[in-house]
Amino acid sequence: MTARLSTLSPPPAPALDVGRLRADFPILETRPGGNALVYLDNAASSQMPRQVIDRLVRYQRSQHANIHRAVHTLSEIATAEYEEARRKLARFINAREEREVIFTSGTTEAINLAMHGYGRRFIGAGDEIILTTLEHHSNIVPWQMLAEEKGAKIRVVPISEAGELLIDEYENLFSERTKLVGVAHVSNALGSVNPIKQMIAFARARGVPVLVDGAQAVPHMKVDVQDLDCDFYAFSGHKLCGPTGIGILYGKAALLERMQPFKGGGDMILSVSFEKTTYNVIPQKFEAGTPPIAAAIGLGAAVDYLSGIGMEAIAVHEHNLLDYASAQLRRMKGVRIIGTAAHKAAVLSFALEGVHPHDVGTLLNQDGIAVRTGHHCAQPVMQRFKVPATSRASFAFYNTMAEVDALVAGIRNVQKVFS
Amino acid sequence: MADPKSLYQEVILDHNRKPRNYGELAQANHKAEGHNPLCGDHLNVALKLEGERIDAIAFQGESCAICKASASMMTASVKGKTRQDAEQMIQEFRDMATGTLETDKQAHHLGRLTVFAGVRDLPTRVKCAILPWHTLHAALNSIADTSTESENDPMHAPIGDA
Ligand SMILES: Cc1ncc(COP(=O)(O)O)c(C=O)c1O
Numbered sequence: 239m240t241a242r243l244s245t246l247s248p249p250p251a252p253a254l255d256v257g258r259l260r261a262d263f264p265i266l267e268t269r270p271g272g273n274a275l276v277y278l279d280n281a282a283s284s285q286m287p288r289q290v291i292d293r294l295v296r297y298q299r300s301q302h303a304n305i306h307r308a309v310h311t312l313s314e315i316a317t318a319e320y321e322e323a324r325r326k327l328a329r330f331i332n333a334r335e336e337r338e339v340i341f342t343s344g345t346t347e348a349i350n351l352a353m354h355g356y357g358r359r360f361i362g363a364g365d366e367i368i369l370t371t372l373e374h375h376s377n378i379v380p381w382q383m384l385a386e387e388k389g390a391k392i393r394v395v396p397i398s399e400a401g402e403l404l405i406d407e408y409e410n411l412f413s414e415r416t417k418l419v420g421v422a423h424v425s426n427a428l429g430s431v432n433p434i435k436q437m438i439a440f441a442r443a444r445g446v447p448v449l450v451d452g453a454q455a456v457p458h459m460k461v462d463v464q465d466l467d468c469d470f471y472a473f474s475g476h477k478l479c480g481p482t483g484i485g486i487l488y489g490k491a492a493l494l495e496r497m498q499p500f501k502g503g504g505d506m507i508l509s510v511s512f513e514k515t516t517y518n519v520i521p522q523k524f525e526a527g528t529p530p531i532a533a534a535i536g537l538g539a540a541v542d543y544l545s546g547i548g549m550e551a552i553a554v555h556e557h558n559l560l561d562y563a564s565a566q567l568r569r570m571k572g573v574r575i576i577g578t579a580a581h582k583a584a585v586l587s588f589a590l591e592g593v594h595p596h597d598v599g600t601l602l603n604q605d606g607i608a609v610r611t612g613h614h615c616a617q618p619v620m621q622r623f624k625v626p627a628t629s630r631a632s633f634a635f636y637n638t639m640a641e642v643d644a645l646v647a648g649i650r651n652v653q654k655v656f657s
Numbered sequence: 658m659a660d661p662k663s664l665y666q667e668v669i670l671d672h673n674r675k676p677r678n679y680g681e682l683a684q685a686n687h688k689a690e691g692h693n694p695l696c697g698d699h700l701n702v703a704l705k706l707e708g709e710r711i712d713a714i715a716f717q718g719e720s721c722a723i724c725k726a727s728a729s730m731m732t733a734s735v736k737g738k739t740r741q742d743a744e745q746m747i748q749e750f751r752d753m754a755t756g757t758l759e760t761d762k763q764a765h766h767l768g769r770l771t772v773f774a775g776v777r778d779l780p781t782r783v784k785c786a787i788l789p790w791h792t793l794h795a796a797l798n799s800i801a802d803t804s805t806e807s808e809n810d811p812m813h814a815p816i817g818d819a
Contacts, residue, residue, distance in 0.1 A: 594721035596696055597665070600782060604663060612696060626697030626719065655665055656673075656722070 253554035254547065260636050262287035262543075273606025276641045276648075281426050281454055281585055281632030282610050283476045286540070290479060293539035297532050304528055306505055320531050323538030324521070330541040331471065332462040333488055340487045340494070340521045341534050345453040346376040348472035348487035349420075351524060352449050353380040355497035356470075357418065363389035365417040368446075370395040370403055370432070371622055372425040375615040377451045381420060390417070397622060401428035401577040408437060412444055419448040423455035427616035427628070428577025429560070429585030431455070438468050447493065453477055457634070458556055458583045460549040463488050475533060480540035484533035487524070494520045501526040552635040556584045559633045563642045570646070572653060576628050587614075587628040590649065593656045595627040601655060602629075602648045609645075664723065664775040664782070668730075673722040678732035682715035691718075691792030691803050693784050698724050702732075702792045709739045716792075721785050723776065728789035730770055740797055742766070747790045753777070754786050 260266050265285050268275055277285065297319065303312040305320050321336075328336045342348040357380075361367065367381050371394055385392050393416075395408045403421075419441045424431050438448045447469035455461055456473040463471050470493075475484035489497075499506055499517055503526035508516040517523050544552065563586050567573050572591035590598055599611035610630045613620045620627060631645055685703035692699045700718030704711050714736050716728045731750075735743045749765045752758035756777040758765060776786045795803040 594698075596721040596782065596785060597723065600723075600779060601663075601665065620697070655670065 253551050253558065254635060256555070256636060256638055259547065260638075262289065263636055264288060264291070266636065269606070271603065271606065273604075276605075276607040276644045278631040278633065278637065278641065278645060279608045279610045280457070280634040280637075281477070281614075281630065283482070284457060284479050284634050285636070286479055286481070286536075287543055289543045290481070290536050290539045294481065294532055294536045297535050301535075302532070305531055306522070316531060319535050319538075320529070323534045326538040326541050327486055330545065331456070331486075331488060332464050334464055335491055337520050338488055338491050338494065340489065340524045341529050342472075342485045342487050342524075343483050343530070344474040344476070344485035345374075345451060345472045346485075348470075348485050349377055349449065349451065350380050351487050351500045352470050352472070352489070353384050354500040355524065356447070356493065357381070357384045358387070359496075359498045361388055361390050361417045364415055365390045366393055366411075366413060366415045367391070368393050368395060368408070368411050368416060368419045370408075370421050371397045371618050372401065372403070372428060372430060372432075372616065373420065373422055373618070374426050374451060374453070375617070377420050377422060377449075378618070381418075391415075394618075395421075397430075397619075400579050401425065401430045401619075402579045403430075403432050403437075405433065405436070409440055412441075412446070416441075416444065416446050419446055420451065421448065422451040422453075423461070424452075424458065424583045424585070425577070425616070425619070426454045426585065427614040427619045427630070428579065428587055429582040429632075430577060430579035431459075431581040431583050433581075434468070435466055438466055442467060454585070455583070457544075458549075459553045469493055475537040475540065478537070478540055479543060480537035481530075481533040483530045484537050491520065494524070497524075499523050499526070503527045547635065553583075555635050556633050556637075559637055559639065559642060560584060560586060562639060563631065563633075563645065566642065566646045567649070570649065570653075573649065576623050576625065584633045585630060586632070587630045589625055589628055590652060590656075593652060595629045597656070598629045598649075598652050601652045602645075605644070605648045605651065607645055607648045664773075664779065666772055668769065668772050669722065669726040672726035672729040676716075676725055676729040678715045678729065678736070680715055680717055682713055684713065685715070687796045687799060689792050689795035689800060689803055691788050691795065693720075693724075693788050695784070696721065698785065698788060700724065700728060700789055700792055702728070702789065702796045704793075704796055706740065706797075709741065711735055711738055711740065711743060714793075716789065720788070723773075723782055723785040724788050727773060727786045730772075731789050731793060734768065734770060735793065743793065743797060746770075747794050750790050751787055754783050 263285050301315050303316045305317040324336050324339050328339045393411045396404050441448045449470035450468045452471050452473040457478045469490050471488040476482040506518050506523050506526040508518050574589045576587040595611035612627045682703040684705050688703045690701050698720035702716045704714040714732045749767055753760050754776050760771045760774050773786050776782050
C-alpha cells in the first residue's frame with residue numbers, strides 16, 4: 239500500500255533501529271478496533287516502553303511506602319528511589335541543582351504553580367504579562383485568572399502566516415511594567431519551534447523572567463535549561479514515554495526560594511503550630527502531600543530509556559518523518575498544511591478542502607490510524623488561521639516511514655469518500 | 658469506498674454534499690442556534706409553525722458531515738409534522754444515538770434516520786449527530802441559543818417536555 243509519488247525521492251535511511259525500538263512498546267502490537275495500530279497522536283500522549291512499565295511494577299511490588307516520613311527500611315528505599323528520579327530529571331534537562339526540579343502532576347499544574355507561587359506574589363495591578371498566540375490553553379488561562387484577580391494585563395505576541403512568532407513585535411511589547419514572559423518552546427498545534435533562546439536573552443536583559451512551556455519540546459530534542467537560561471521550564475511525563483499524573487516544573491533556585499507555596503499541607507512545612515508555620519526548603523516547599531511516587535520513578539526510567547537512545551538521534555529520525563510526511567502532503571490536491579514554520583518539530587497539522595476534521599479523524603480511525611482532530615487546546619491559533627479545527631498527525635521516534643505512507647493512503651481514502 | 662459498517666454511508670454523504678432545506682427561512686417564527694464548543698460546530702434552525710404544524714423549516718451552519726447530514730435529513734422528515742410528533746422523533750433520535758433505543762427491536766418513527774444508529778459506537782461523534790435535533794427542540798420551545806455543553810446538554814438534558 240504505497241502511495242508515494244514517483245517523483246519524490248525515497249525516504250531517507252532511518253537514523254535509528256526503529257524495528258528494535260518498536261519491540262519495546264507492547265501497545266504497538268495491539269489491534270484496537272481490529273486494525274494494526276498506526277499511532278500518530280504522540281503530541282497528546284506518547285506510549286510507554288516495557289522498561290518503564292517494568293519499573294513501575296517493580297516499584298509497586300517491592301519498593302513502595304510513603305516517602306520522607308518514616309524510619310523503616312521500605313520508606314527509606316522509596317524515598318531514595320523518588321529522589322534518584324529527581325536527580326535523573328535534573329540531569330536530563332541539565333539543571334544546575336536537583337532542588338530546582340519540582341514534581342508536579344503535569345505541565346498544567348507546573349504552570350499553575352508558577353502562577354500562584356511567582357505570579358500572585360510578584361505581579362500586581364497594571365503589570366503586564368507577555369504571552370504568544372500559539373500558547374496551549376494551559377499557558378493562557380492561569381495567567382488570565384491572575385490578570386483578573388490582580389488587575390494585570392496580558393499582551394500577546396502575534397504569529398505570521400507560517401506560524402512563526404513575530405520577534406520584532408515581541409520586543410516592542412516590553413515596557414516598564416512587563417513582569418513575566420510565557421512562551422511555548424514548541425507549538426502543539428503547529429509544530430513551530432520558537433527562538434526561545436533569543437527571546438529569553440532579550441527578556442533577561444530587561445530583568446524579566448521567562449516561563450517556557452516545554453511540553454512539546456522535551457520529547458523531541460535535547461533541552462538544556464542552563465544553556466537556554468530560562469527561569470521556569472514546564473513539561474509532562476506522559477508525553478515523554480512516562481506515566482500520566484507526573485510532570486516537572488524546573489525553576490532557578492533563587493527564584494523558587496522567593497516564591498510563595500502553592501498548596502499547603504504535609505511535607506511542605508518544617509514546623510506547624512496554630513501561631514506560626516515555617517515552610518520547608520525547595521523543592522519540598524512545593525510538594526505538599528504524598529506525591530505520585532511511582533509515577534515519578536517511572537518518569538525517571540523513561541528519561542533513562544530516552545537518554546539510552548539519544549535525544550539527538552531521536553530528533554534526526556523525527557525530522558526525517560516530518561519532512562517526508564510534509565513533502566507528501568504538499569503534493570496532494572485539496573490538502574493545506576497549517577503551520578509551515580522553517581523550524582518545526584514532530585507535528586503536522588492539516589486541513590482537507592471540503593472535509594471537516596472530525597470526519598477525517600473518524601475515517602482515518604477506520605483504517606487504524608490514530609490522529610487528533612479538534613482545536614488542540616489552542617483556540618487562538620485556530621482563530622488566527624480561520625479554521626474551526628485541524629487534523630494533526632504527531633510523530634514519535636518509534637514511528638516509521640511506512641506509517642507515514644499509511645497516513646497518506648488514509649487521507650486519499652478520505653478524499654475519495656468525500657469526492 | 659469505506660466499509661459498509663461505516664457511518665459514512667452513501668445517504669449520509671449525499672445529504673452532506675447536497676443538504677436539503679439549506680439556507681434562510683424568511684417567514685420563520687421560531688429560531689435557534691446550536692453550538693458544539695468542543696469542535697466549533699454551529700448550526701441555525703429556523704421554522705414556521707402554523708398552529709401546531711411545522712409548515713416550513715430550514716437550517717444553515719458550519720459543521721462536520723455527520724452533523725450536516727443529520728440536519729438535512731431531520732428537516733426533510735419533520736416538515737409537515739406536528740410539534741408533538743417532532744418532539745417524539747427528537748426523543749427517539751437521541752435515544753438511538755446514545756444507544757438506549759434499539760431501532761431493529763423496538764418501535765420507532767425514525768424511518769431512514771436509522772442510518773445514524775452507528776454513532777452509538779463512536780462516543781465522540783454522538784453530539785455531532787444530535788446537535789441539529791437539540792437545536793430543533795430549542796427552536797420549538799423558543800430557546801434562542803443552545804449548546805451541547807450547556808445545562809441542557811443533549812447527553813444529559815431531558816428532551817421532550819420542556
Ligand atoms: C504545549 C502544551 N502545553 C501544555 C500541555 C498540557 O499538558 P498536560 O495536559 O499534561 O498538563 C500540552 C498538552 O496537551 C501541550 O501540548
